[in-house]
Amino acid sequence: MRSAYAIGLDVGGTRIAAGLMERKGRIVHESKVSTPKEAGPFAIVDAMIAAIGDVMAGVQPSEVAGVGIGLPAQIDFAHQSVEYCTNLPIAGLDVRGLIMSRVKFPVTMDNDGHTAAFGESCFGAAKSLRDFVMITLGTGVGGGLFLEGRINRGSRGFGGEVGHVVLEVSGPPCPCGGRGHLESYAGRPAIIREAREAAGTYRGSSLARRAGGDIEAITAEMVVEAANAGDKAGVEIMGRVGDMLGEALVGLVNVLNPQAIVVGGGIGESCPLVIERAAARIQDEALAGRRDVRVVPALLGNDAGVAGAAALAFEDHDSREGLH
Template structure:
């Protein structure tokens, strides 16, 4: 065994579980992944333990495993190590941290996947040189993490950073959380699809509808993006609208937290200027000075590995003096 110390990062999502052994510089020295079982919580926990066990065995000659970090989608009780609830996993009040610790005899740490994606960018990605960061993951919904003075901000119960459920249009569409006009309902992937379905049938020669084979219900976010990249007027209008609301949300975030960086990741961010140009226009017009003067809106560096690397970073953060 070498003198290298590694942390095991685990990213538990609704469709896949990924694990990696990561050194202190953020290099993944071994990794593996598998589909998330579509069964009970016990089935998912068994899969997690199996992937970790194989990874530890495969890294036996690589370095000393310091601990295990777990990034889990859902509401996390950070202090107790409990998954309170998860939208895409069969977890409710699950003491996953203690399960992993007792199984492997290693210290384990667990947090929300949005928090750890932002921590990953802070340690190893776009946020290396900043101490005040808001990370937004723009997918079907909007995940988030907040770093203040170099430390994750978790709030009183560990459930801070639910920025996706900040209401930005009080009379907007109903959100999955039960409220109306939430940020993610106005500015994430589901907004693209909702608006496209509402308008495609009323727009002559819509490329979006052609890409969907003539079926409004078959419209997806990638279809809207492809149509916009081909200069379809309807698709461009939709991106301008969604980008406007993205700008409104980021404007609020900058005015509240006064960050140096707002880091954008996820599939929606990959649309680039289609969504970012209208968002930046709103930010330039509406955000207060001097907040606007120091805040930079940038794209994430780590892609879909951000949560995995952030989970490993959490271990180093907790166990390194």
């Protein structure tokens, strides 16, 4: 039977978003709660279960295909186990088993970069594309590879970590423990660090003013706003983010020859300069025959994670039921 709804969960370090979605991508109920990170792993799972209950109020369980969950974690996809997770204390916990014992739906977990890519491919900027790279610029830099019409997860499910492409040998430290990775230049902490330095150097920059005169209070969003308003320091910092992103993409475009690069995440979607500069790098540097790749902003915004996770639940349900 083709169930009418699926539930998508997008679990982040600060909030858990849940949605009840129809097949065509319309989210009919939504719920957002803070992630009870400090209360421990079981409290986080309880909050996920409560969010599922919230969004399916009034709907018969038989109408629900299943639950898809995007996590900021390295998921062994075949075993559906959480292997590594930097932001939440859930590595090694049987998240899927705990949830399935309580909600009685099939549950499918995936890395949140993969669910975002899947969401954009089903309903967003990459609809009808066969080959694209998704990049999410936020606190971390994540993403996913969508190749030959499906998410490419690599051998265990850990593939697609485009934020950890090496740009500079012995470059600045990356939160993953490596050095000189894209995330070391394009993640929120890197943007904030550059902005604090610039605010002390550039007289007349709006960065300090935007933070009420307190350099320590500068956020990455303030830097994006400054860049969008043409502030010199803001343009310089976000332009460099775009350049570094572009350098990473030149390598990916040369290797994968995608049709498009979809740039999402809070920072990626709000700063056109980043996309312009990255696209210019590809135009200048990519190998011949690949330069027609389009660099486009994601379309689903905050809903990408929920929509992609719910779409994953539909896909799993349909392949179980032989509906593909």
